[in-house]
Amino acid sequence: MRRAAALVIGNEILTGKVVEGNVAFLAKELFALGIRFERVIICPDVPEEIARDVNELRVTYDYVFTSGGVGPTHDDVTVPAIASAFGVALARDEALSLRIRAHFGERTTEGHLRMADMPLGATLLARDTSDWPVLQVGNVFVMPGVPDIFRRKFALVRPHLEARASFVSGAIFAWADEGEIASTLEQVELAHEGVLVGSYPRFDDADHSVKLTFDGSSAPRVLNALLACKQALIAKLGEASIVRLDLPDEPAS
């Protein structure tokens, strides 16, 4: 099982100006790929902190995604921080530099050209020369912070991730009090190895008061756990406690 972490870089998120918009997308993508997403850190635009976090994450996780801080302005410090984390120098990529000059013409500034500065030994991921590439340094993928662009760039990264097993997920939407069913859920989880049971209460006017989730890498096991839980809830609280089911799909292969 591959494991992943993300480092989200941005004062704008920590000061409440911008709502973080990439973690949920990344979580869904990694779940579908069967890669366990285990940690997210949000840190300010401080190069030393970014470098320290990158170094901690990259030795523990198979894949690290950074988000943000890759533009041309003074608060875009991610790329130099990553070079420093890996102990390598930055060098201006000639091909990217030419593309920037071609695009901005005589309006080209040093700020623009800084976007062509890459850590020595880095890999640039792109389908062809029309893509602005994603920078990969070791197991670290350097992604932009703007959500639309993050999503587009993730398509360049996806083929480079090793997806060994896919996760599947099922859910029971029920009308029950969490405290009342706590022991049932625990027993179902204990009886179904490899299935993680989650319980999420609602306090609004939804048609259910709790959503129970069943995650695992084997679709039949997830289905078994879900159905066993359904039976146990009916035995305890009656048929009416079950509002509806989301059965797990077979994993895409």
Place this chain on the structure above:
Amino acid sequence: MRRAAALVIGNEILTGKVVEGNVAFLAKELFALGIRFERVIICPDVPEEIARDVNELRVTYDYVFTSGGVGPTHDDVTVPAIASAFGVALARDEALSLRIRAHFGERTTEGHLRMADMPLGATLLARDTSDWPVLQVGNVFVMPGVPDIFRRKFALVRPHLEARASFVSGAIFAWADEGEIASTLEQVELAHEGVLVGSYPRFDDADHSVKLTFDGSSAPRVLNALLACKQALIAKLGEASIVRLDLPDEPAS
């Protein structure tokens, strides 16, 4: 200047089932209080990881907020993890236990009663006995994950936070290329100590292509930096580059 961090606990966020909903709120509240929010960690429902993160954060930051994992089910492991981080035992609070029994009557389960288990030496924050309290252990505030309840409970915590100085923020919405104005922004930041300049490009059909933000604890300084930047942009790109301004308010006292 007080510094804060948050630990968001929840497999549901890391597997993409639920979009994290408390960080943006907390960021705005802390900004308004003049408390610097410097770090967020999102971790799974694993007691050892929670305990380790709490211990790392509580020695570095003045305030630590945890979010999630405080219900009655097997995946709610935050409170025991925090007790273990502080090296103290859990003990059942008699008053809370009585309130739970009064509420659930003969349907009361051990799951319900577990919600009355508190680390020894903890403080319970509440206005009166009708509030379910927020658990405080040292400088750690243990908040629920459900966003509506997080917001309500934050009102109980706010009076206990020491707000030494309030931050103010201003913004210029401009029509400009980030690379072209990068050196201007850097000069403005260098010339206005205590003011942090941020630059956030837009790639959609907004009426501006970049939002420039000016944050600091002195309203006059923030205003000065903002106006100096406006003048520099006009000198460089003309009046038309300035779409509109958000001038900083005086901080609430």
